[in-house]
Amino acid sequence: MKYDYYKYHALGNDYIIIDPNNVNFKLNKDLIKLICHRNYGIGSDGILFGPIFNDKNEIYFKIFNPDGSEAEKSGNGIREFAKYLFDEKYINEKSFKLHTLGGPVNIEYLDNNANLIKVDMGKVTFDSKLIPTKFSTKEAINCPLEINNNIYNVSCVSIGNPHCVILMDEISSQIAQSLGPMIENNKMFPNKINVQFLQILDKNNIKIEIWERGAGYTLASGTSSCATASVAYKLGLTTNDINVHMPGGNINIHINNDWSVNLIGNVTSVAYGNFSKEFFLQKINL
Numbered sequence: 077m078k079y080d081y082y083k084y085h086a087l088g089n090d091y092i093i094i095d096p097n098n099v100n101f102k103l104n105k106d107l108i109k110l111i112c113h114r115n116y117g118i119g120s121d122g123i124l125f126g127p128i129f130n131d132k133n134e135i136y137f138k139i140f141n142p143d144g145s146e147a148e149k150s151g152n153g154i155r156e157f158a159k160y161l162f163d164e165k166y167i168n169e170k171s172f173k174l175h176t177l178g179g180p181v182n183i184e185y186l187d188n189n190a191n192l193i194k195v196d197m198g199k200v201t202f203d204s205k206l207i208p209t210k211f212s213t214k215e216a217i218n219c220p221l222e223i224n225n226n227i228y229n230v231s232c233v234s235i236g237n238p239h240c241v242i243l244m245d246e247i248s249s250q251i252a253q254s255l256g257p258m259i260e261n262n263k264m265f266p267n268k269i270n271v272q273f274l275q276i277l278d279k280n281n282i283k284i285e286i287w288e289r290g291a292g293y294t295l296a297s298g299t300s301s302c303a304t305a306s307v308a309y310k311l312g313l314t315t316n317d318i319n320v321h322m323p324g325g326n327i328n329i330h331i332n333n334d335w336s337v338n339l340i341g342n343v344t345s346v347a348y349g350n351f352s353k354e355f356f357l358q359k360i361n362l
């Protein structure tokens with residue numbers, strides 16, 4: 077059976093997968109907002125649209141935030157999409173490559189049901205311009221950022237999508253929800269930015285709270301895990317093997333010598349189904 081949508085979550089970071097090979101409606105910004113809305117739609121932290129095959133038979137998929145913007149990469153979204161490909165029998169191999177707007181990633185299923193997945197996420201860069209940020213230093217490490225007349229020391233990084241990491245002695249969801257939106261939309265970040273609040277637990281464990289660009293407060297984020305672990309390692313605060321503790325659960329990160337990052341985390345199928353005809357007729361201004 078083919079369905080209009082499939083819902084998955086990875087540590088509580090939930091995505092709806094829409095397979096263009098199954099549906100004949102077109103996704104647009106308003107429809108994305110409606111589908112992701114937790115009251116008027118199904119509700120999710122984003123939409124994964126694929127698989128899209130190119131002429132070399134490579135698999136590409138698109139990642140949309142709940143505000144309708146397109147993201148370059150998503151560490152949880154990648155695992156959820158890889159699990160969908162396994163569940164729907166698009167893939168028979170244990171490892172394969174997937175293509176995103178933020179570059180290719182390598183997938184490896186670590187168990188028989190694709191509930192535990194390793195992803196080679198590609199390389200991080202701290203280059204201020206490439207991230208992009210407007211900081212004048214070559215690398216956006218330990219830069220001053222003014223928010224509401226307070227100066228915060230931030231470090232920024234890209235793993236295909238942009239991240240701003242703030243080290244704190246103690247973090248909380250309240251801090252993420254109050255400072256997050258102001259940093260996401262700060263003029264120093266021309267493409268907006270994902271924001272993480274980082275607490276070091278020990279040399280191999282960090283705790284983070286996340287405010288995602290285009291999505292808001294989320295329980296977990298794969299690219300945020302890569303970004304915060306890379307910043308913690310770059311600052312000499314941890315080793316290159318790091319467990320990232322998030323409200324939704326843990327992801328394991330390994331940072332290689334060339335700054336490529338491997339991520340291991342789990343993923344769960346939630347539901348699948350069809351939209352009703354009435355759903356598409358709603359006229360709601362979101």
Ligand SMILES: N[C@@H](CCC[C@H](N)C(=O)O)C(=O)O
Pocket residue numbers: 089121141146147148149150151152153237238270288289290291294296297298299300
């Ligand atoms: N949840 C994701 C990140 C999704 C994209 C992000 N909101 C952006 O706009 O870059 C993850 O698991 O990495």
